Amino acid sequence: MKIAVFASGNGSNVQALLDNIQSGELLVEIACLITDRPKAFVVERAQAANIPVYAATLKAFESREAWEEAVVAYLEPYTVDYIVLAGFMRILKKPLLSAYPNRIINIHPSYLPAFPGKNGIKDAYEAGVSETGVTVFYVDEGIDTGKMLAQEKIAIDPEWTIAHLAYAVHAVEHRLYTQVLQQIQKEFSGKEEINDI
Numbered sequence: 001m002k003i004a005v006f007a008s009g010n011g012s013n014v015q016a017l018l019d020n021i022q023s024g025e026l027l028v029e030i031a032c033l034i035t036d037r038p039k040a041f042v043v044e045r046a047q048a049a050n051i052p053v054y055a056a057t058l059k060a061f062e063s064r065e066a067w068e069e070a071v072v073a074y075l076e077p078y079t080v081d082y083i084v085l086a087g088f089m090r091i092l093k094k095p096l097l098s099a100y101p102n103r104i105i106n107i108h109p110s111y112l113p114a115f116p117g118k119n120g121i122k123d124a125y126e127a128g129v130s131e132t133g134v135t136v137f138y139v140d141e142g143i144d145t146g147k148m149l150a151q152e153k154i155a156i157d158p159e160w161t162i163a164h165l166a167y168a169v170h171a172v173e174h175r176l177y178t179q180v181l182q183q184i185q186k187e188f189s190g191k192e193e194i195n196d197i
């Protein structure tokens, strides 16, 4: 199963996938990284793993749709089966959503539908709730609204600083994203076998 990863930041989730692929735990191939932030640390991580990078700021395009159309064209020869968003900080539009229907997944640092949006960890921390979590879901045109694939709760210790909470959330993310992809990969390879018969 081939995937493209999309990321805009540090890339610790991409790194966890790379590590789990390297160890043989996750049987997928990362065909390329797409980023809207050419200077993001995730670019260095991908380069270190010899993964081709398509880095293009939105500013270089007339519209978000035009950026997406360029990405769809770039992706075409890679024939990826899934797009995996990992800290990609943009809402997807029609060109990508219609090119990969039900084939785009995302991870969010809260127990959705609670705390959607850009600051899932900070919003939960500041709300003073006793638990939060991590959600993996299919991407649709909304903000963190698509069909859920997996969720895990995290109890918040009242003594924790926001850094403690962020650490706990990322630790769950790094494990859960691989688990979901393992599941998708199993279903995917089952279907491929049926097609081969």
Ligand code: GRF
Pocket: 007, 009, 010, 011, 012, 013, 014, 086, 087, 088, 107, 108, 109, 173
């Ligand atoms: C993660 O918390 C993810 O849930 C959110 O963005 C963050 C990305 O972190 N969508 P990293 O770049 O993978 O370290």
